[in-house]
Every structure is written in C-alpha cells, then in structure tokens.
Amino acid sequence: MSFFNKVFASVGIGSAKADTRLLDVNVRAGEEVKGIVGVTGGKTEQEISEIYLSVMTVYVKEADDKKYSQQAEIAKIKINEPFVIMPNEHKEIPFNFLLPEDTPVTYGQSKVWIHTGLDIKNAVDPSDQDAIHVHPGRLQQELFNALGELGFQMRKAENEAAPATLSKRLPFVQEFEFYPYEGPFRGKLDELEIVFTNIRKDRAELVMEIDRKAKGFSGLFSEMLEMDETAVRLSITDRDLPQLKAQLQQIIQRYS
Incomplete structure (x- = not known):
C-alpha cells in the first residue's frame, strides 16, 4: 500500500462501509432482534477492530425554561472479533441480541433506532442508522x-x-x-x-x-x-x- 493510500485511510477516505439489515423492524421490548451487518471494504486494506450496535432514542430535557432534545444509548452490543477486510471485499456478520425490557415504545414522539458503527484502526468510523418499531412488552x-x-x-x-x-x-x-x-x-x-x-x-x-x-x-x-x-x-x-x-x-x- 502506498504512502498516500495510508494517509487517505487514516482520514476515512475510501474506508470500509457498514450496512445493517434487520430480519424484522417490528420488535417487542424484551424479545430478540436479529439481522446481518454487511461490511464492504474500501480502496485500502483495513483492520476492523470492532463492530458495535447501539440502541438509541431521544428524550426531552428542560433547562432554563427551554426544552432540548437529548440522545440516549439504551444498549451497546459488540458483535465481532477483530478482522481485516481487503479492498472491495464484502463480509456479512449475523447478529442477535435481546432488546432491553425498558426500551421505549415507538408511539407518538418516541423514536428508537439502531446505530451501527465500525471501529477502524487509524480511520474515521463509518456508521449506519436503522429505525425500528418497538411494541410494548x-x-x-x-x-x-x-x-x-x-x-x-x-x-x-x-x-x-x-x-x-x-x-x-x-x-x-x-x-x-x-x-x-x-x-x-x-x-x-x-x-x-x-x-x-x-x-x-x-x-x-x-x-x-x-x-x-x-x-x-x-x-x-x-x-x-x-x-x-x-x-x-x-x-x-x-x-x-x-x-x-x-x-x-x-x-x-x-x-x-
């Protein structure tokens, strides 16, 4: 790999991409979420230290008589061991985890999504977001x-x-x-x-x-x-x- 490719990889240019596909976007709190994370290599060889899934939501916080939207992480799940992905290579990593019982129900203003992130050595982490519909436990x-x-x-x-x-x-x-x-x-x-x-x-x-x-x-x-x-x-x-x-x-x- 040339010096320029190393520099490009370190700032996230031509880096690997992640795409999460859920078996079903309708999930009940306390039950299992299943899917596959597809990872596609970029222009350079890269070491993927960690793939993580974060269950996220937003809540309203009030301060100084004003309301603000704040993100909260409900759960974070690591789904892999470190591996190397080659240029343009495609890998698929299946996953399953239990959605926490206290995950908010997605009714009205309540939204929940899964944030997928790759921890790539010396690179900007690419990410993906997928909304899910959470039904009551x-x-x-x-x-x-x-x-x-x-x-x-x-x-x-x-x-x-x-x-x-x-x-x-x-x-x-x-x-x-x-x-x-x-x-x-x-x-x-x-x-x-x-x-x-x-x-x-x-x-x-x-x-x-x-x-x-x-x-x-x-x-x-x-x-x-x-x-x-x-x-x-x-x-x-x-x-x-x-x-x-x-x-x-x-x-x-x-x-x-």
Whole structure:
C-alpha cells in the first residue's frame, strides 16, 4: 500500500462501509432482534477492530425554561472479533441480541433506532442508522389492553428526562397519556398518565397519575393548584393479570 493510500485511510477516505439489515423492524421490548451487518471494504486494506450496535432514542430535557432534545444509548452490543477486510471485499456478520425490557415504545414522539458503527484502526468510523418499531412488552401490553377495556385511549407518548425520584438505569422515562373516550370514567377524568419505573420479564412497576376533571368552582381551584392529581404506585406480575382490569377500575374509581 502506498504512502498516500495510508494517509487517505487514516482520514476515512475510501474506508470500509457498514450496512445493517434487520430480519424484522417490528420488535417487542424484551424479545430478540436479529439481522446481518454487511461490511464492504474500501480502496485500502483495513483492520476492523470492532463492530458495535447501539440502541438509541431521544428524550426531552428542560433547562432554563427551554426544552432540548437529548440522545440516549439504551444498549451497546459488540458483535465481532477483530478482522481485516481487503479492498472491495464484502463480509456479512449475523447478529442477535435481546432488546432491553425498558426500551421505549415507538408511539407518538418516541423514536428508537439502531446505530451501527465500525471501529477502524487509524480511520474515521463509518456508521449506519436503522429505525425500528418497538411494541410494548408483554406486561405493558396487558396493562394497555385493560385500560382499553375500561374506555381509555392512548393520546400521547413521550420520553422525558427522569426526575430524581424516578431515575433508574436510563436518564429518561417514557410517559403515556390516556383519556377516557367512553366507559365509566368518561366525564370524570381529564386524563390518566402512566410511567413505568422498572420493567422486567416477570414484573412491571409503574406510577399512575389520575387527573380528576374539575367540577364547579372548588374543582377549578384545585385544578389551578394541581391538587386534582393523584399519583398511585403499582406493581404488576403474571398473577395479577386475571384481575388486572378489575384492579385498575377499583383504583381509578377510588381517586376519580
């Protein structure tokens, strides 16, 4: 390899390229993601130290009365051992990994993508980005189904910077906003907000904020002071599923 080719490779000119192909872009949180990373060599021989996949999302952070978009890495997975790729050579590396249970659901403003990067010795790292559609995990879906049976419909979902009281592994939480469009709580509640604080395969912990509808002057006064909101902590396991709808109805009825 000539001196000029070495210089070009060191600044990323003519370097290898990565392209990730997913078996299915529809994925459920907690389940397996499968695909292939295709690597095509550039104009020079190069050593690929590492291929990594980062599961990424964006959340809203507020500071000085302004809102900012911030990226967050949910998981980072290394999928290879070091290898050398020759000029114009093509290699395909299959991969599979479990999507973390706390990956945000891609509803509303919540977006999730997989960032593929190559760690190339003495070169600018090429990268690739692939959006995925993340569906609720099993226990999340059971909760959403129960709320739907009670007449609630999801209106909004957004990732927001986590307050200190809810801060866990990730710097944000996903907030789901529901409104009662029919059923026993229509006209009684303004909205219902759900934040999952901890999600595992066998347990989901959450905070449910019940926003009562203002009734008369006293109700309006309470609403102005945000006294019409009640936060309830819940924990759901498989044992709760048969009675989940009744349990939710009883809790919401108590505070509505």
